[in-house]
Amino acid sequence: MKSKLVGLQLAAIAAVFAVGAAAQAPTTAPAKSSTLNPSEATAPAGGGANPDVVRRRPREVAPQGPTPRLPDGHPDLSGVWNGGGPVGDLAQGLAPGETIPLLPAAKAIMDKRQSKDDPEANCLPTGIPRIAPYPWRIVQTPTHIFFLFEGNIHSFRQIIMNGKHPDDPDPTWYGNSIGTWDGDTLVVDTIGFNDKFWFDFRGHPHTEQLHTIERYTRKDLGKLENKVTIIDPGDYSKPFTLTFTATLRPKEELMEYICQENQQDAQHMQGNSGLPQNP
Amino acid sequence: MKAAFAFLVAGLALLAPAAALAHHSFAAEYDTKKPVTLKGTVTNVEWTNPHARFYLDVKDDSGTVTHWNLELASPNVLVRQGWSRHTLKVGDQVTVEGAQAKDGSQMANARTVTLSDGKKVFAFSPSDAPAQ
Numbered sequence: 001m002k003s004k005l006v007g008l009q010l011a012a013i014a015a016v017f018a019v020g021a022a023a024q025a026p027t028t029a030p031a032k033s034s035t036l037n038p039s040e041a042t043a044p045a046g047g048g049a050n051p052d053v054v055r056r057r058p059r060e061v062a063p064q065g066p067t068p069r070l071p072d073g074h075p076d077l078s079g080v081w082n083g084g085g086p087v088g089d090l091a092q093g094l095a096p097g098e099t100i101p102l103l104p105a106a107k108a109i110m111d112k113r114q115s116k117d118d119p120e121a122n123c124l125p126t127g128i129p130r131i132a133p134y135p136w137r138i139v140q141t142p143t144h145i146f147f148l149f150e151g152n153i154h155s156f157r158q159i160i161m162n163g164k165h166p167d168d169p170d171p172t173w174y175g176n177s178i179g180t181w182d183g184d185t186l187v188v189d190t191i192g193f194n195d196k197f198w199f200d201f202r203g204h205p206h207t208e209q210l211h212t213i214e215r216y217t218r219k220d221l222g223k224l225e226n227k228v229t230i231i232d233p234g235d236y237s238k239p240f241t242l243t244f245t246a247t248l249r250p251k252e253e254l255m256e257y258i259c260q261e262n263q264q265d266a267q268h269m270q271g272n273s274g275l276p277q278n279p
Numbered sequence: 280m281k282a283a284f285a286f287l288v289a290g291l292a293l294l295a296p297a298a299a300l301a302h303h304s305f306a307a308e309y310d311t312k313k314p315v316t317l318k319g320t321v322t323n324v325e326w327t328n329p330h331a332r333f334y335l336d337v338k339d340d341s342g343t344v345t346h347w348n349l350e351l352a353s354p355n356v357l358v359r360q361g362w363s364r365h366t367l368k369v370g371d372q373v374t375v376e377g378a379q380a381k382d383g384s385q386m387a388n389a390r391t392v393t394l395s396d397g398k399k400v401f402a403f404s405p406s407d408a409p410a411q
Binding site for chain 1: 304325329330332350353382384
């Protein structure tokens with residue numbers, strides 16, 4: 001029964017993706033050819049018969065162009081993206097001069113955390129707003145928006161457009177997300193989190209009181225800004241806002257990534273997660 | 280050829296900082312102050328997530344064989360770089376430079392893998408980059 005349900009879930013997502021892609025294709029602004037850094041454009045590639053040539057695919061940079069739009073006028077956020085959230089340290093998203101308003105009890109939790117216990121290292125989800133260093137895809141429809149993650153254990157987030165949070169949601173890794181449009185910005189309001197995931201390698205904690213408000217703005221064809229406000233009176237003295245930017249990977253397709261397949265890292269990791277070695 | 284190789288090295292050096300991160304803190308698992316150079320025979324290749332791995336039998340001067348577990352990037356990252364599951368084969372003679380696991384086990388992150396003909400493979404594994 002369980003596998004049947006999973007199969008149905010995947011089929012539903014595939015169907016939504018197919019419909020969404022078909023609906024959006026005609027109005028998506030054509031991407032200019034992705035450009036290469038000069039140093040990369042001329043770097044040997046291809047390998048083949050020459051054993052001295054290291055094969056390497058040239059690195060893509062964000063394509064230039066206007067923000068694509070859907071027939072209803074809203075920005076089209078769909079595509080494969082890279083980045084857009086913290087990986088090593090939540091503080092990377094702070095504005096200059098700002099600090100994370102960590103409460104003393106939360107700092108004590110962080111000080112005790114060991115890297116080996118990082119859920120992400122143990123192939124559990126990143127939660128929000130953390131991102132895994134692998135591509136992810138936005139699938140956008142008028143009623144739902146899905147974030148499909150390649151890394152981050154090949155899981156997905158579901159954002160219900162113009163919906164309503166349940167009164168007493170069960171605590172989960174991605175919580176309950178409701179989306180609305182504020183002009184050209186997609187606002188994603190999420191509550192109902194569990195307290196299991198870490199915000200970053202350093203182990204910034206949170207409680208089940210966590211409430212996130214993500215504001216996604218596609219600044220142009222190649223850049224998606226995520227301005228996320230963290231509200232958690234259990235671990236932080238006041239709300240704070242972080243800014244991250246995802247980059248479009250126009251030629252990329254997601255690949256399978258089953259993290260649990262051969263995880264051998266966590267058992268060899270040592271030391272406190274909050275040490276400066278993980279800046 | 281020599282000039283071309285020098286150019287290649289310079290080009291890849293520019294690419295190195297762009298290397299992606301692993302799903303875990305690199306610094307918590309590997310010690311860059313424990314560099315290792317291992318020369319041996321590939322006994323197994325695991326083209327699996329979250330990291331591709333290969334295993335190496337290394338014989339020392341006294342003939343004693345030790346078995347090493349070498350970590351690479353994820354297969355997805357390696358494929359995007361142009362490598363494949365056929366790049367390294369059981370029986371290949373290789374020299375590996377990398378960083379040993381902090382817990383002292385015979386496990387390392389493979390920074391460079393050089394085949395017996397001098398060809399380098401799996402260059403710039405993403406978990407080569409220090410965590411940020």
